[in-house]
Amino acid sequence: MAVWAGAWLLMTALDGQAELANLALLLVLAAALCGLWLSTLESLACCALAVLAFNWQFVPPRGTLSVDLRQHLWLLFTMLAVGCMVGWLTGRQRRDADAARAAAQSAHLLHQVNEQLRLAPPAEGAAHLAEALRRLSQGSLAWWLAAPHEALGDAQPSAPLWHCDWQQPSDEELALLQECQRSAQATEQGPAQGQWHHQHLLPLRGAQHCLGAVLLRLPPGADWGPLQRDTAQALCDQAGLQLERRQTEQRAQRHSEAAQNQQLRNTLLAAISHDYRTPLATILGAASTLRHQWGKLSQDQASALAGTIVDEVEQLSTLTDNTLQLARLDAPQHALQRDWESLEELVGSAVARARSRYPGVRMNLRLEAGLPLLRCNAPLLVQLLNNLVDNAVRYAGEGPAIEIIARRLDPGLLLAVADRGPGIPAGQRERLFQPFERGNAPAPGAQRPAQRGAGLGLALCRAIVLAHGGQISVRQRQRGGASIECRFPIEPQPLAQTDAPEALP
Numbered sequence: 001m002a003v004w005a006g007a008w009l010l011m012t013a014l015d016g017q018a019e020l021a022n023l024a025l026l027l028v029l030a031a032a033l034c035g036l037w038l039s040t041l042e043s044l045a046c047c048a049l050a051v052l053a054f055n056w057q058f059v060p061p062r063g064t065l066s067v068d069l070r071q072h073l074w075l076l077f078t079m080l081a082v083g084c085m086v087g088w089l090t091g092r093q094r095r096d097a098d099a100a101r102a103a104a105q106s107a108h109l110l111h112q113v114n115e116q117l118r119l120a121p122p123a124e125g126a127a128h129l130a131e132a133l134r135r136l137s138q139g140s141l142a143w144w145l146a147a148p149h150e151a152l153g154d155a156q157p158s159a160p161l162w163h164c165d166w167q168q169p170s171d172e173e174l175a176l177l178q179e180c181q182r183s184a185q186a187t188e189q190g191p192a193q194g195q196w197h198h199q200h201l202l203p204l205r206g207a208q209h210c211l212g213a214v215l216l217r218l219p220p221g222a223d224w225g226p227l228q229r230d231t232a233q234a235l236c237d238q239a240g241l242q243l244e245r246r247q248t249e250q251r252a253q254r255h256s257e258a259a260q261n262q263q264l265r266n267t268l269l270a271a272i273s274h275d276y277r278t279p280l281a282t283i284l285g286a287a288s289t290l291r292h293q294w295g296k297l298s299q300d301q302a303s304a305l306a307g308t309i310v311d312e313v314e315q316l317s318t319l320t321d322n323t324l325q326l327a328r329l330d331a332p333q334h335a336l337q338r339d340w341e342s343l344e345e346l347v348g349s350a351v352a353r354a355r356s357r358y359p360g361v362r363m364n365l366r367l368e369a370g371l372p373l374l375r376c377n378a379p380l381l382v383q384l385l386n387n388l389v390d391n392a393v394r395y396a397g398e399g400p401a402i403e404i405i406a407r408r409l410d411p412g413l414l415l416a417v418a419d420r421g422p423g424i425p426a427g428q429r430e431r432l433f434q435p436f437e438r439g440n441a442p443a444p445g446a447q448r449p450a451q452r453g454a455g456l457g458l459a460l461c462r463a464i465v466l467a468h469g470g471q472i473s474v475r476q477r478q479r480g481g482a483s484i485e486c487r488f489p490i491e492p493q494p495l496a497q498t499d500a501p502e503a504l505p
Helices: 002-013 020-034 040-058 070-118 122-137 148-152 171-183 226-292 299-330 343-357 378-396 457-467
Strands: 140-145 161-164 187-189 199-205 210-217 339-341 363-367 374-376 402-409 412-418 471-476 482-489
Touching: 002 020, 002 040, 020 040, 020 070, 040 070, 070 122, 070 226, 122 140, 122 210, 122 226, 140 171, 171 199, 171 210, 199 226, 210 226, 226 299, 299 378, 339 343, 339 378, 343 363, 343 374, 343 378, 343 402, 374 378, 378 402, 378 412, 378 457, 378 482, 457 471, 457 482
Parallel strands: 363 402
Antiparallel strands: 140 161, 140 210, 187 199, 199 210, 339 374, 402 412, 412 482, 471 482
16 A cells, blocks of 8 residues: 555656656556555556546546546556556466465475485484474374384284374274375365364375375464475375385395395305315224224324324314304394403413414413403303414414414403414405405415315404404514404403403413
8 A cells, every 4th residue: 555655646746747648657667566465356456446546636637537538548548457467467476486485495394304304213204294294284283103014014013103292092083094094095174073173184105005194183274275285295205205215124134134144054054064074074084994993003093093083073173163153143132141251361261272282383472461351251252262373373383483462452452363474465354254264375384274164263253253342353464474353342340350360471
């Protein structure tokens, strides 16, 4: 109204100074400006009233609606046509701008929800969706997320997830949510008795399954048009796709882990069956010779055959222990029994076994004094050291001494077995700790050739270290040889800690 009043005052001031056609242009300008705020019908009505008032006030004979000259009649007609057209076009442009603004807000909301859903678990993803729907509709809602076994056919049943802004949903509302999830179709219900709002049921649709549904209650007088309905369903579909994708990824991961475990078992059985043949054949040959040629064998020959049997049985025992421990540590939900242990005592057990098994190998111990207690599984740590010593003897031989090192290394504890053998090529260090991987270059004079064993010793070492929250790596020594280093975290020591025993000589 202020625009029309200003235009009318300006035309009155210019009356007699400007031509009638120029005054008419001010009227057209006012119609265009009013179209920015008024609706199309209001703009057209104001334009028509303004033309009648212009005829009354400015067109001769003044004070009447009659027109003397034909050009005045055409002027009034042109004013009315142009004013209505300008008002209609301006109103349409404003409606298009409002629609574009609403579409941009919807796109921004969709992008925001997509970012929130991208890494969120199902329950949090549904909560993000609910918040977005509240912002879009200014209403309240209840969402119901079907259990994964219902959506994807999993064998393990689980309870559905649901949330409600009001009191607990009635049986009828839960039935509506379940029916919407089963049909995967959006529906609208009018206000029930005692209610003053409409209800919208929106399915959470994925690419292949419908994972749940949302019951949306609109407040009275809510501006809920096709754009809002389409945006709300797009939000639900987006959430359904994200939830289905995450569940599909989890299911694929479980299947991949199961396939890897099955492949590992198959490979393990094949490797064990292959590596058991040689020692079993050796044991059988030595035992058969002792049985059938006992009287013809000298004492040294019989002792040598008995020693061969003992060596091969020890090899089989080591292979069996490594295989069983690796299978246990790779099993899901394996509970590791741990206690506070003295690292010096664990090293002492491994050294005693090495000196008995390899009497010609020199062992150097470099243990830092006052080492903290290690919370670990003692048999596994001893087996870790045994495997590392066996590996060092196998590839370094009886030449330079094998070193066992234990010291603090912030922020943890370092336990390493080092040798002066040929070392490990850079290309083999990364895959050295994988099952069935073995080195290719034993040192001259090594106790056993490199091909003995199934290649499980270092794989088991890696599994033991990881089970204790540590890390294992290989370092090439400056003057030749390799050092396999295990780093363990130092946990808060027990209150009743006893004095640690002195380092071994």
